[in-house]
Amino acid sequence: MTERIRPLLNAIQFMTVLPTRGAARLDADWVLSAVKYFPLVGAMIGFVCAGVLLIASTIWTGTVAATLAILAGVILTGALHEDGVADTADGLFGGRTREQRLLIIKDSRIGSYGAVTLVASLLLRIVVLASLPPWLGAAALVAGHSLGRAGIVLVMSVLPYAGNVATAKLNYPTQRIGTADAIVAAAFTALGMMWLVIGDAGAAACGLAGAVIAGLLPALAAHRLLGGYVGDVLGATEQLAQIGLLLGVAAIAGGSQI
Structure with missing residues (x-):
């Protein structure tokens, strides 16, 4: 049984700080077998954040509850x-050549571009989430976290790895993600979106469009400037997809909860 769910x-081990008994060390070709579960793990994270939002909303309103929910994630x-969105911003905006950009992205120190982008990412998510009714914000958190991880799967499916494989922290797959695994990932993403669709189909559609548009920006920039993705670009994709979904939902159903 452990082998089947490994x-x-x-x-879960890769994307969270949760202890995972029975998980193998992250090496070899673990990504190819685990990637289909990324949207499911995202939905799980979203449910935790949604729970924090709903509980906090019974005590506080607006920005306080939203801040606690985002911090929970x-x-x-x-x-x-x-960390990924900050390093990506530093590298893509701070380097002049492909080699410089990759070197800056790999540097763990945060620069001006990274600091501004990180603050903007946190503030946008908090402020936009605070503008939504708690129940809709909770649904948007589940959908956003799931869609963000689906964006990671998509980028890994269509772009090659652009970094140095020998020095990479993980063994990113050299082969494309299989059709069957992509379908499973899409199914888990649909499950993550389901609560939002049931709550407000129009907001869900607008949020999906926002997530796709915003989530593609890091991948398109990386494809042009790096020739592919690196791990931090995947993190930036997840963050932008979350922001895009929240902005889309708020454009249709935003209130005055701030």
Whole structure:
């Protein structure tokens, strides 16, 4: 049984700080077997954040509850994707050549572009989430976290790895993600979106469009400037997809909860 669910445990181990008994160390070709579960793990993270939002909303309103919900996601993931969006901004905006950009992205220190982008990512998510009714914000958190991880799967499916494989922290797959795994990932993403669709189909459609548009920006920039993706670009994709979904939902159903 443990062997059957090991890919899911690996996905949880990679994307969260949760202890995962029975998970193998993240090496070899674990990504290819675990990637289909990324949207499911995203939905799980979203449910935790949604729970924090709904509970906090019974005590506080607006920005306080939204801040606690966003921080819950940051803590649960160990700021994995926040680190990615900051490093990506530093590299893509701060370097002049492909080699410079890759070197800056790999540098763990945060620069001006990264700091501004990180603050903007946090503030946008908090402020937009605070503008939504709590129940709709909770649904948007589940959908956003799931869609963000689906964006990671998509980027890994269509772009090659642009970094140095020998020095990469993970063994990113050299082969494309299979059709069957992509279908499973899409199904898990649909499950993550379901609550939002039931709550407000129009907001869900607008949020999906926003997530696709915003989530594609890091991948398109990386394709042009780096020739492919690196791990931090995947983190930036997740963050932008979340922001795009929240903005889309708020454009249709935003209130005055701030």
